[in-house]
Amino acid sequence: MSSFETIGPTTITTNVSVIKISPDGDFIAIGGTRNNVEIHERVDNVWVKLYDFDCPEGMEDSAVIDIIWHPWLRHDLIIAEENGVLHVASFRDQDGPNYGLVKSLNVIDVSPIYDAADWQCAVLNDDATELTGSSGNDIHTYREPFSVVHDDLPFSVYTPLPKRFAAEEDEEQVVNLWYLNTSHIVVVYPLGIASVSTVSKELIWDIPVHAGRSIFSAAISPAKDVIVAINVHREAEIYSLDNQSYVRKVETSVGLFRPVKSAIFYTDNCLALAYAEEVGFKIIPNLNALHSYDLLLARSKGRHFPPASSLIVYDSALMCGVGKIIVGKPGHGGPLTNIILVTPRLEANISDTDTDESESTPAIQISKWISLTPPMIIVSFMGLIAALVIRRNTVPAPPDTTSVASAFSPTFIRRLVRNFV
Structure with missing residues (x-):
């Protein structure tokens, strides 16, 4: 059975802007639009808020636009604000007055270089020696973000965008980016996918995308060998990074087409496609197998989600070896009670029904598509x-x-x- 856990209630009274799960799956960081960040930890099988960000004086009104966890220092993270400030923070020290607090250890002010409000897709490499993000067409790489002392200018800005990948001039070009290894990133543009060296700043290889299938959302597999992109027609398509090529559409293999808005991997080969106009997912337990099932959240007692609404998909991670997805329900109780941790099942039968315990007796509608055709x-x-x-x-x-x-x-x-x- 698929399972559902409520995260919270949170103490964030403003809108939730970002949620990130730590790499080991032990912590969940929730950021708000008024520079508030709280960290939840599982205690006796219940997620409990144990730590709050101790925001420096004078910075209380800036929204948190991103949270980037350190790859292996489990209590360290970077909190990015829209005013151009990055806090290198930690909750490792819990002695005396630091108890229950996430302290800002160092501040990186990048506002003179670019408008941080447009900064997105920030990622750390596996060595935590580079922090890379994007703003418009530009790629920004900051070296040694967890170091206090720098011998030279640690920030570099470059634009590796091939001209043929450009869409409208005023549009933001970078859809998403990730590190493939310590010094190479893969960047998804509306009209192509490109691999770039953060050392030489040069293009290594690229996959062109036809203008009729331009990309507006994308996800990368944990093994970093496959990208699933959502095109302008709300279809999911698979691209191979090993072969640097287009593979196929997802919908042609796993059932009837319904518009999707985003994709997210929750294990190496398990994919969830968030519907664009329904509160739920199409779950694909094995990307190499041609089957899937629908996981739809439905409210009870005659109440309904807003028309054409959809889930807010925040993040995914392995927790104790099990893939989980953290989402927000639309139009339901504000930010205090609408954050749900979903554990999709590996398979589903047509007659199965799940129950979301986070809400009073809602129905979880499950239907399965079998690709074993009559021929x-x-x-x-x-x-x-x-x-x-x-x-x-x-x-x-x-x-x-x-x-x-x-x-x-x-x-x-x-x-x-x-x-x-």
Whole structure:
């Protein structure tokens, strides 16, 4: 059964702007639009708020636009504000007056270089030696973000965008970006996917995208070998980073098409596609297998979500080896009670029904699409019958012909076919 956990209630009374799960899955950081960040930790199987960001005086009114966890120092993170300030913060020290607080250890002011309000897609490499983000067409790389002392200017700005990838001049070009290794990133543009060196600032390879299938949202697999992109037609498409090529559409293989707005991996090969006009996902438990099921949240007691609303998808992570997705429900109780941690099941049966315990008796509608098409069933059936006929014609009949006729009776064949299918 799919499971659902409520995160909170939170103490953030303003709108939630960002939620990020720590790499080890032990903490959830929730950021608000008034520079408030709180960190929740699981205690006795319940998520509890244990730490609050101790915002420096004079910076209380700036919204948190991103939270970037350190790859292996589990209590360290970077809190990015829209005013151009990045806080290198930690809640490792919990002695005395620091108890329950996330302290700002160092401030990186990048506002003279670019407008941080437009900064997005910030990521750390696996060594935590580079922090890279984007603003418009520009890529920004900050070296040694967790170091207090720098011998030279740690910030570099470059624009590796191939001209053929450009859309409208006034549009923001970078859709998303990730590190492939310590010094190479992959950048998704509306009209292409490009690999760039953060050292030489040069383009390494690229995958052009046709203008009729331009990309507005994308997700990368944890193994960093596949990107699933959502195009302007609200379709999901697979691109191989190993082969630097387009692979196929997702919808052509896993059932009827409904518009989707974003994709997110919750394990190496498990994908969730968030519907654009429904409060739920199309869950694909195995990207290499041609099957999926719908996971839709429905409210109870005659109440309904706003028309054409959808989930707010924040983040995903492995927790104790299980893939989970953290989402926000639309139009439901403000930011205090609408944050849900979803654990999709690996498979689903048509008759199954799940219950979301985060809300009083809502229905979770599950339907499954099977890709075993009628031609495949017919071929399988014909192959079985042919095998039975060959066996009957090549194996000498035993003296008791009655038992042979009984063994190959229509009832027996039907049972074999039923078990096979």
